[in-house]
Amino acid sequence: MKREISTTSDGSSTLFVPELDEHYHSVHGAIQESNHVFIDAGYHFFKNSEINVLEIGLGTGLNAWLTAIESTKKSIKTYYTSIEKYPITEEEIQSLNYPDLVTTNGNKDLLLKIHKANWEGFTALTPCFFLRKMKQDFKSIAFKNEFDLIYYDAFAPSAQPNLWTTHMFSLMFKALKENGVLVTYCAKGQVKRNMKSAGFTVEAIPGPPGKREMTRAKK
Numbered sequence: 297m298k299r300e301i302s303t304t305s306d307g308s309s310t311l312f313v314p315e316l317d318e319h320y321h322s323v324h325g326a327i328q329e330s331n332h333v334f335i336d337a338g339y340h341f342f343k344n345s346e347i348n349v350l351e352i353g354l355g356t357g358l359n360a361w362l363t364a365i366e367s368t369k370k371s372i373k374t375y376y377t378s379i380e381k382y383p384i385t386e387e388e389i390q391s392l393n394y395p396d397l398v399t400t401n402g403n404k405d406l407l408l409k410i411h412k413a414n415w416e417g418f419t420a421l422t423p424c425f426f427l428r429k430m431k432q433d434f435k436s437i438a439f440k441n442e443f444d445l446i447y448y449d450a451f452a453p454s455a456q457p458n459l460w461t462t463h464m465f466s467l468m469f470k471a472l473k474e475n476g477v478l479v480t481y482c483a484k485g486q487v488k489r490n491m492k493s494a495g496f497t498v499e500a501i502p503g504p505p506g507k508r509e510m511t512r513a514k515k
């Protein structure tokens with residue numbers, strides 16, 4: 297799949313896939329969206345000292361990187377599993393400007409470490425952040441009662457409708473522990489109905505700038 301680098305309204309980079317007419321993040325701000333949807337509404341929803349996160353779509357590594365930074369700030373031991381079938385290239389990694397915009401010591405190295413980490417098996421990237429990258433199709437996920445939190449960050453239902461079905465959310469429901477939570481930027485009515493059919497209790501909460509609502513679903 298061909299991809300192009302572009303800049304969102306908060307100045308942070310994203311990738312664009314012409315074939316799907318899809319950006320990897322909100323054009324209103326990639327960092328802003330990741331912080332709002334995944335960090336604030338997901339990661340900060342938990343008060344645990346240890347957490348298991350599953351990410352659907354590693355992509356640029358932005359969600360993983362912001363989570364790693366938070367895990368160090370708050371000393372939360374974080375086991376982070378991220379699924380990705382089409383990893384980005386070395387050139388794309390180098391063109392991402394996230395470390396220029398969020399300044400904490402060692403951040404640039406951390407983004408590179410995320411992309412250089414081995415596929416399969418957990419790698420300790422910091423004393424608090426353990427990353428397991430899995431190069432596979434979302435549809436072949438078969439986890440059971442493993443995760444506290446899922447970042448559901450697939451391309452939009454208009455581009456990949458088969459990733460927003462009751463079947464996909466049943467796989468997510470199985471992957472979560474009891475009381476586990478799934479967060480996503482998507483707030484489409486049909487998607488929320490599919491989540492409910494899979495067993496989730498679904499909540500619409502305020503979305504990031506440029507988007508009225510997002511979704512948080514609980515097992």
Ligand SMILES: C[S@@+](CC[C@H](N)C(=O)[O-])C[C@H]1O[C@@H](n2cnc3c(N)ncnc32)[C@H](O)[C@@H]1O
Pocket residue numbers: 319320321352353354355356357358359360379380381382383432433434435449450451
């Ligand atoms: C919206 S982007 C993810 C953005 C990412 N979370 C980030 O922070 O940059 C969706 C991702 O899903 C991946 N993808 C699309 N279809 C997939 C599939 N069937 N299985 C696994 N990965 C897939 C794409 O390559 C892309 O990286």
